[in-house]
Amino acid sequence: MTAPPSIPLAQLRLSVAPMMDWTDTQCRVFHRALAPNARLYTEMVHANAVIHGDRARLLAMDPVEHPVALQLGGSEPELLAQAARIGAEYGFDEVNLNCGCPSDRVQAGRFGACLMREPALVAESVAAMVAACPVPVTVKCRLGVDDDQHYEVFLAFIEQVAAAGCGMFVVHARNAWLKGLSPKENREVPPLRYDWAYRLKRDRPDLQVIVNGGIATLEDATEHLRHSDGAMLGRAAYHDPYLLHRLDVAWFGGELRSRADLLRGLRPYVEEQLARGVYLKHITRHLLGLFHGERGGRAFRQVLSEGAHKPGADWSLIERALALTETRADAA
Structure with a gap:
C-alpha cells in the first residue's frame, strides 16, 4: 500500500x-x-x-x-x-x-x-x-x-x-x-x-x-x-x-492587530456575501464573541443581535456596533 x-x-x-x-x-x-x-x-x-x-x-x-x-x-x-x-x-x-x-x-x-x-x-x-x-x-x-x-x-x-x-x-x-x-x-x-x-x-x-x-x-x-x-x-x-x-x-509571528481592525478587514467578504443574497445574520452570529471580556462587548453583541435579522441589514450595522464599542472603551 x-x-x-x-x-x-x-x-x-x-x-x-x-x-x-x-x-x-x-x-x-x-x-x-x-x-x-x-x-x-x-x-x-x-x-x-x-x-x-x-x-x-x-x-x-x-x-x-x-x-x-x-x-x-x-x-x-x-x-x-x-x-x-x-x-x-x-x-x-x-x-x-x-x-x-x-x-x-x-x-x-x-x-x-x-x-x-x-x-x-x-x-x-x-x-x-x-x-x-x-x-x-x-x-x-x-x-x-x-x-x-x-x-x-x-x-x-x-x-x-x-x-x-x-x-x-x-x-x-x-x-x-x-x-x-x-x-x-x-x-x-x-x-x-x-x-x-x-x-x-x-x-x-x-x-x-x-x-x-x-x-x-x-x-x-x-x-x-x-x-x-x-x-x-x-x-x-x-x-x-x-x-x-x-x-x-x-x-x-506577525503583528497583534486590534479587534476592530481585524473585523474591518472582513468587509469585502461581507459585502460580497450580501450581494449574493446571504443575510447578514448568518455572518454576524459568528462575530458576537469578538469583544468577549472587553468593555463595550455587550453593546457590540446587542447591536448585532437586534439588527442583523432586519431587512436590508448591511455593513453599516457592523460599523455602528464597532463605533458604540469603541466609544464605551474610550470612556473607560
Whole structure:
C-alpha cells in the first residue's frame, strides 16, 4: 500500500474543532481572518448527506479557508469512501472521520463515539477512504467510551486504525459517556486526561497527535505543544475568537492587530456575501464573541443581535456596533 500523504507539522500546531451548527463557511472565513495559520474544520457531515444531499450548501467553502478539512460521520466503509472522494474533489485538504460525537442521534446511526468500540470497522473505513481520495484521512476520537479506563485499550484502537493508513489523530482527551449525559455534559463532565494523549505521542512518535478538549487560554494551548504536535480549540475559539489571533501571533509571528481592525478587514467578504443574497445574520452570529471580556462587548453583541435579522441589514450595522464599542472603551 502506498503511504498516505502526511500533513505539514506547521499546519497542525493550531486548529479549530469541527462544531455542529457553528463552523460553517462564514464562521471559517472569520476564523481565517483572525488566524492565518490555523487549520480549520467543517461541521460534521454524514456521508449519506454528502452523497445524496445539497452539496453546494453542505460543502460550501471559500478559497481563503485553506487549509480546511471536511469532517465526515458514518460507519459504512463504501459510503465513507465515496464521500471522501467527493470531499477531495471539492477541494478539501483533509478528510476527518468522527469517532468522538456522543449524541443519541449519532449513536442510533452507529457512528461517532460508539465507533471506538469497533476498531476493526473504523480501520476498514479508513482503509477505504485512503484508497478513494488523495488527501490525508484522519480520525478525531475520544479516549474511550463509558467506563473504559485502560490506556492499553485506547492504544490498541489507535494502532489498528493507524495500520489502515491514518497518520494523524485528534484526541479529545476525555471519555464519552453514552448513557446519562447530554452532548454538552459530555464536553464538561468526564475528566480530562491529557496524559493519555501525551503518552500516545511518546509511544507512537511516528503519528501526528493533536490534543483537544478544555483548552481555554493561550497558556493552556502552549503547554500542549510541549507534549504533542498541536492544540485544537473548540468552544473557546468560538466564544472568544480573539484568542485565535493571539495564539497565531504568539506561535507564528506577525503583528497583534486590534479587534476592530481585524473585523474591518472582513468587509469585502461581507459585502460580497450580501450581494449574493446571504443575510447578514448568518455572518454576524459568528462575530458576537469578538469583544468577549472587553468593555463595550455587550453593546457590540446587542447591536448585532437586534439588527442583523432586519431587512436590508448591511455593513453599516457592523460599523455602528464597532463605533458604540469603541466609544464605551474610550470612556473607560
